[in-house]
Amino acid sequence: MSKSLQAIRGMNDILPEQTPLWRYFEGTVARLLDNYGYKQIRMPIVEFTELFKRSIGEVTDIVEKEMYTFEDRNGDSLTLRPEGTAACVRAVLEHGLTGAGQPQKLWYIGPMFRHERPQKGRYRQFHQIGLEVFNIDGPDIDAELIVLTWRLWGLLGIRDAVKLELNSLGTSESRGRYKVALVEYLSAHLDKLDEDSQRRLKTNPLRVLDTKNADTQAVLVNAPKMADYLDDESRIHFEGLKARLDAAGIPFVINTKLVRGLDYYSKTVFEWVTDKLGAQGTVCAGGRYDGLVEQMGGKPTTGVGFAMGIERLILLLETLEQVPEEISRQVDVYLCAFGEAAELAALALSEKVRDQLPNLRLQVNAGAGSFKSQFKKADKSGALYALILGDDELAQQVIGFKPLRGQGEQQNIAFDALAAHLATCVVQG
Numbered sequence: 001m002s003k004s005l006q007a008i009r010g011m012n013d014i015l016p017e018q019t020p021l022w023r024y025f026e027g028t029v030a031r032l033l034d035n036y037g038y039k040q041i042r043m044p045i046v047e048f049t050e051l052f053k054r055s056i057g058e059v060t061d062i063v064e065k066e067m068y069t070f071e072d073r074n075g076d077s078l079t080l081r082p083e084g085t086a087a088c089v090r091a092v093l094e095h096g097l098t099g100a101g102q103p104q105k106l107w108y109i110g111p112m113f114r115h116e117r118p119q120k121g122r123y124r125q126f127h128q129i130g131l132e133v134f135n136i137d138g139p140d141i142d143a144e145l146i147v148l149t150w151r152l153w154g155l156l157g158i159r160d161a162v163k164l165e166l167n168s169l170g171t172s173e174s175r176g177r178y179k180v181a182l183v184e185y186l187s188a189h190l191d192k193l194d195e196d197s198q199r200r201l202k203t204n205p206l207r208v209l210d211t212k213n214a215d216t217q218a219v220l221v222n223a224p225k226m227a228d229y230l231d232d233e234s235r236i237h238f239e240g241l242k243a244r245l246d247a248a249g250i251p252f253v254i255n256t257k258l259v260r261g262l263d264y265y266s267k268t269v270f271e272w273v274t275d276k277l278g279a280q281g282t283v284c285a286g287g288r289y290d291g292l293v294e295q296m297g298g299k300p301t302t303g304v305g306f307a308m309g310i311e312r313l314i315l316l317l318e319t320l321e322q323v324p325e326e327i328s329r330q331v332d333v334y335l336c337a338f339g340e341a342a343e344l345a346a347l348a349l350s351e352k353v354r355d356q357l358p359n360l361r362l363q364v365n366a367g368a369g370s371f372k373s374q375f376k377k378a379d380k381s382g383a384l385y386a387l388i389l390g391d392d393e394l395a396q397q398v399i400g401f402k403p404l405r406g407q408g409e410q411q412n413i414a415f416d417a418l419a420a421h422l423a424t425c426v427v428q429g
């Protein structure tokens, strides 16, 4: 017997009952980003593998073990994008969007792919909304990115459940000096480090700060702190950011162990974390990456950005019961028609109504059926009102109007007056 067809582990269908919440979330973010002057960019989902190796860094979890990489029919090595920044920078360079130092404030949305162990809040296909800003160097834009996420948490009703963690990784020079000091300290405690950290000490020492291992964490308590190695430029930038967050009234904590998984960050790094989702607590993360564009073959161009994980934020909305009730109702009015003549009239009438009320969510019964069965469907649709058209109504050129949720009496409305009547009782979205 053949195995039944299934989706790939860690790659989820988003079912019709879930999509209203996704669309509410995505719509809220899109409106907010319009308001702050960010422009949407759409990149392909597949890129040359080389792009990710060069930008994300060879010794990162993503490139070492999480990428979906395959050879296409031409023999090229391609990879399903594990994140959006690399492709965004590639597109910006390819189309000269940052030529002559031109600033750009961009955002994107879409699926990302990482071969991780699937669990709550961690999937192999997941979705991000990301922002990337180019050619604006100052802490003002770092602050704007954080301020707008803070506003978003407010709009979504989840502000109380998230906390901002902040750190500065300095310029590459100050980070270089810090790395030397960190490696020296950790090498002196090599026997107490877990295996992964011993390996990272050689390949990517800053990542040791990120460890979840308790013994290694104990060693890190007395390790040198990045904050003591910041040069003036990074320190002034960081102070500027903190002053702006204070001015905007946004609480934050400094987490000196925050380094982020990807190689390309410099100066500001931040994460919004929640304790409501278990181990997968980071809902939004990002930072400054002033060296990345040049590293990818462009002219020196500063950059700063972040990405939020849509699944985790949706989970958080559900956990905190911040799903607005009205989003699940997708039908305002359900039209039932009985018999061929009534069906024809119903079609003409409903199209006329749609002309006049373009935002009305009007569902016309399809597939005929008895009075009882159509009425059941009308009720199940969640509609506020049913319209009823049979031979008797048709003869009088009226349609039955029946409130389904208890407001008001059933009455007959003349065909000509229907749109005007609906306009008074259905709030137009």
Ligand code: ATP
Residues within 6 Å of the ligand: 083, 114, 116, 121, 122, 123, 124, 125, 126, 127, 128, 260, 261, 280, 281, 282, 283, 284, 285, 286, 307, 308, 309, 310, 311, 312
């Ligand atoms: P984590 O430490 O949880 O693995 P990360 O540092 O790998 O996260 P980023 O690459 O910074 O994550 O991606 C930004 C955001 O995208 C994360 O904060 C998270 O909300 C979300 N995200 C990352 N990986 C996944 C995944 N496998 N499944 C669902 N969401 C994810």
Ligand code: MG
Residues within 6 Å of the ligand: 061, 261
């Ligand atoms: Mg990860």
